[in-house]
Amino acid sequence: MALRPTTERGRQTRQRIVEAAAGVVADKGAVGASLDEVGARATASRSQLYHYFDDKADLLRAVAEATNDTVLGGQRDLFAELDSWDGLVRWTDALVGFQEQLGGRGGCPIANLVAQLGERDDDIRTVLASGFDRWEDHINAGLTAMVTRGELLPGTDVDWLAASTLASLQGGLILTQARRDPQALRRALDGALALIGTYRRAS
Amino acid sequence: MALRPTTERGRQTRQRIVEAAAGVVADKGAVGASLDEVGARATASRSQLYHYFDDKADLLRAVAEATNDTVLGGQRDLFAELDSWDGLVRWTDALVGFQEQLGGRGGCPIANLVAQLGERDDDIRTVLASGFDRWEDHINAGLTAMVTRGELLPGTDVDWLAASTLASLQGGLILTQARRDPQALRRALDGALALIGTYRRAS
DNA sequence: CCGCTACTGGACTGTCAAGTCCAGTAGCGG
DNA sequence: CCGCTACTGGACTTGACAGTCCAGTAGCGG
Structure with a gap:
């Protein structure tokens, strides 16, 4: 289970990732949204994605809440x-x-x-x-x-x-x-x- | 552009494919539906899929009409x-x-x-x-x-x-x-x- | 009965994508 | 100032998938 960020820097990164993911989902649909595209938009690497989220479904869950x-x-x-x-x-x-x-x-x-x-x-x-x-x-x-x-x-x-x-x-x-x-x-x-x-x- | 079937056998195959695709789409969503799964359910090979449909989007269009x-x-x-x-x-x-x-x-x-x-x-x-x-x-x-x-x-x-x-x-x-x-x-x-x-x- | 075409079978290729793993560093607290 | 942890970078692996290509055959018309 990915932990919630404990630092302000971490919280900002997670937030950037969720917002970028919401944008990619709006453009490509949830299933068609790729983590590479999310990473590119959020300026976040794969490690960061998997630091804050267990997997793609976990990220999409956060996108649902943000939506x-x-x-x-x-x-x-x-x-x-x-x-x-x-x-x-x-x-x-x-x-x-x-x-x-x-x-x-x-x-x-x-x-x-x-x-x-x-x-x-x-x-x-x-x-x-x-x-x-x-x-x-x-x-x-x-x-x-x-x-x-x-x-x-x-x-x-x-x-x-x-x-x-x-x-x-x-x-x-x-x-x-x-x-x-x-x-x-x-x-x-x-x-x-x-x-x-x-x-x-x-x- | 894939042609419409000219024989009864061909029409039945195309129909089977569209119905199978509609079922896979209902189960997995349109984007998540794979042609392999459609082929398996319709008992149709890749050649048959591409004989009747230009590509996956063409098949999904037929699914929309059938829906x-x-x-x-x-x-x-x-x-x-x-x-x-x-x-x-x-x-x-x-x-x-x-x-x-x-x-x-x-x-x-x-x-x-x-x-x-x-x-x-x-x-x-x-x-x-x-x-x-x-x-x-x-x-x-x-x-x-x-x-x-x-x-x-x-x-x-x-x-x-x-x-x-x-x-x-x-x-x-x-x-x-x-x-x-x-x-x-x-x-x-x-x-x-x-x-x-x-x-x-x-x- | 034979030739031809629509229909069929399935191996193969290239690309994309999720997820794993290794290594480095920013920044904070002691 | 140093050690440690949260955060970061990105290469790599594996598997799934769409689409292409080669070859075979059922069935129909002449």
């Missing part, structure tokens, strides 16, 4: 405002805008790894599932706050609504990725908003 | 009844039931291939996108029939509703795959049904 943090971290500010209808709309607009910037490329990094590795590595799959759980928790917290402040009807099943919203988002992302068309995500998220809208309090 | 046909063909009977609320509910029950049989494993074969190959092979991505298009067309046809027979309100935006429904389904599948929990698909499809339900005619 969760990157995807969720990138939405932190939007999650903070997810407690109002306007915040919800801004969140969906930002997601679609981001896909427009990407030209519909890339899809969801977490979902990609589930499809590439999830059927053959339960540890990695579990890490990625926890990423989805955290994502859903953010949506759930926002919807709960909207109920609390009276923007959604009391008794709204926020657990179910949060789950349905995340599903719409994930589905919109895979369809966008296949079609290279961010409007696919727009339509999916509009569906989620329309469903949430049916629970809005009349004003 | 579309398999996934959509498997729902043919349900699609035929997708023109009523009851048919919609049966369709969603069947999809969830199928995931329960699988124990939440596998995910959507089309989406898996998009995530595994779609960022690096535009031909394959386009084939898979056409699979999603056909799937959405079936849903669209059902919703349109429901409007025509008065089960959904006139003026219902069936294009958008079909797109949103497919997104919910795809999202539910990826979340089910990550969590190994068919209830994730159940919740997603309930969201789709609830949204469609808002367009039902009062009776």
Whole structure:
């Protein structure tokens, strides 16, 4: 079992390796990503790779954790405002805008790894599932706050609504990725908003 | 360019190869699938593989087309009844039931291939996108029939509703795959049904 | 029945890739 | 300043794999 680095220099090297690996995985896919390519991008030798990671699977596991943090971290500010209808709309607009910037490329990094590795590595799959759980928790917290402040009807099943919203988002992302068309995500998220809208309090 | 077989024997061999390849891809992922494994399962030698396919990418393209046909063909009977609320509910029950049989494993074969190959092979991505298009067309046809027979309100935006429904389904599948929990698909499809339900005619 | 072509068998080559091993050094604590 | 350990460099081995090439044959049409 590769030990966690004990020095600042070691921690920085490990971090460089994980970030480089995440980049290679984004470009080549998890299976197609080679350790040589990772080493070249991280400016790290094979010994360093094997100093910090038991094997390629161990490195990919670290990439999965980093991917969760990157995807969720990138939405932190939007999650903070997810407690109002306007915040919800801004969140969906930002997601679609981001896909427009990407030209519909890339899809969801977490979902990609589930499809590439999830059927053959339960540890990695579990890490990625926890990423989805955290994502859903953010949506759930926002919807709960909207109920609390009276923007959604009391008794709204926020657990179910949060789950349905995340599903719409994930589905919109895979369809966008296949079609290279961010409007696919727009339509999916509009569906989620329309469903949430049916629970809005009349004003 | 490998030619299409001209004899019945050749067609059967090519078919065996594609089916064997689809099985290896399901087990090992597209990138991890080796031609040796495909040959072993299809009882076909390397010469036969290269007689019918230019290279591995060419074979994977054929697998993508076969995957579309398999996934959509498997729902043919349900699609035929997708023109009523009851048919919609049966369709969603069947999809969830199928995931329960699988124990939440596998995910959507089309989406898996998009995530595994779609960022690096535009031909394959386009084939898979056409699979999603056909799937959405079936849903669209059902919703349109429901409007025509008065089960959904006139003026219902069936294009958008079909797109949103497919997104919910795809999202539910990826979340089910990550969590190994068919209830994730159940919740997603309930969201789709609830949204469609808002367009039902009062009776 | 024979010639020809599509189909078939499988050995072989070159390249890539994961993982191992040997050796050197930066930097920290005593 | 020195010893020690975490960190570093990179050569090397082994095995897997895609693709090429040579040769044989089943089966069909004339």
